[in-house]
Amino acid sequence: MVYLKAREGDFLLTVDKLFFDVKGYLHPPNRIIGFIRYYPNEKGDRIINNEKYVKIYDLKKRFRFLERNYPIYVYYDYVFHSRLQGVPINMINKIYNPKEKVKKLLRKDKSKVEEDALNLIQILAKESNQEMNKFGVTGSILINLFTNESDIDVIVYGFKAAVKVYEALKKLLQERKEFKPCDKKELYKIYLNRGMNEALNFRDFYENEKNKVFQGRFHERAYFIRCIKDWSEVKKVYGDEVYYPMGTSKIEAVVTNDEEKILTPCKYEVSNVKVLFGKKRLIKEIISFRG
Numbered sequence: 001m002v003y004l005k006a007r008e009g010d011f012l013l014t015v016d017k018l019f020f021d022v023k024g025y026l027h028p029p030n031r032i033i034g035f036i037r038y039y040p041n042e043k044g045d046r047i048i049n050n051e052k053y054v055k056i057y058d059l060k061k062r063f064r065f066l067e068r069n070y071p072i073y074v075y076y077d078y079v080f081h082s083r084l085q086g087v088p089i090n091m092i093n094k095i096y097n098p099k100e101k102v103k104k105l106l107r108k109d110k111s112k113v114e115e116d117a118l119n120l121i122q123i124l125a126k127e128s129n130q131e132m133n134k135f136g137v138t139g140s141i142l143i144n145l146f147t148n149e150s151d152i153d154v155i156v157y158g159f160k161a162a163v164k165v166y167e168a169l170k171k172l173l174q175e176r177k178e179f180k181p182c183d184k185k186e187l188y189k190i191y192l193n194r195g196m197n198e199a200l201n202f203r204d205f206y207e208n209e210k211n212k213v214f215q216g217r218f219h220e221r222a223y224f225i226r227c228i229k230d231w232s233e234v235k236k237v238y239g240d241e242v243y244y245p246m247g248t249s250k251i252e253a254v255v256t257n258d259e260e261k262i263l264t265p266c267k268y269e270v271s272n273v274k275v276l277f278g279k280k281r282l283i284k285e286i287i288s289f290r291g
Contacts, residue, residue, distance in 0.1 A: 004089060005231070009022070010022040019143055025236075026079075026237070028086070028239075031088045032092065033086045036065060045147065046140070063085070073085055073086065073088075097136070102118070102135055121137070124169065152222070154223065157228060158229070169214070170213050181213075246281065248278055250275075251275050252274045254270060255269070
């Protein structure tokens with residue numbers, strides 16, 4: 001069996017011409033966990049190789065689309081004990097690597113969207129004193145399905161580099177006019193796109209999001225930055241631990257370690273946990289696959 005390595009930020013093209021975005025670092029040996037993002041459709045507004053594509057973002061719609069049209073990509077994972085989306089190894093046509101995309105942008109003639117993406121990365125690299133190989137471009141730019149209005153999705157590789165970029169970006173938002181934080185209208189759009197209206201009200205979401213530096217505008221184009229671990233920093237292997245869902249809880253707790261708050265997935269170690277509702281269990285850390 002051929003073992004393929006893929007991680008957060010990578011994209012997969014399947015033999016069915018579907019594009020999946022990879023999730024996390026840990027994958028079963030026979031498939032890569034990823035979620036459908038683009039599929040071919042005559043009504044699409046994005047074109048590659050003379051074929052139109054439609055973007056699909058809402059999680060429930062992604063599952064519904066695959067269950068109706070491509071059920072082979074939906075499976076039950078017995079390590080995470082969840083119904084997930086994933087591409088069988090033998091159905092992967094190509095893996096798109098965000099780092100390789102940056103190298104290509106340095107060599108080729110570029111559109112305005114690609115020029116903005118490369119310019120943003122070059123500024124971040126210079127101001128954080130990091131090599132260009134610590135950065136990648138993901139999202140629609142990675143797979144050449146962008147439009148003139150597309151966002152810039154940047155990946156930063158490695159914990160130390162992430163900290164440096166975070167500090168540099170805070171300074172850039174304060175000192176350079178081409179960098180701007182998201183305004184309330186933009187955050188409301190993000191709030192709806194993430195389906196957060198089912199979890200909390202917009203006022204609380206806005207208070208939590210308004211000062212984040214990894215999302216904002218660069219030359220009036222929206223950017224989103226994810227920081228992920230280098231492969232050398234990933235210590236776990238798929239199957240080392242088995243996870244069981246135990247329902248939903250609401251808790252109050254004291255965060256004792258937020259060192260990995262800027263990573264995806266992010267982690268918070270907690271103590272003095274009070275379970276306000278849900279099963280009363282020993283909770284040591286909180287992990288989120290959101291940035």
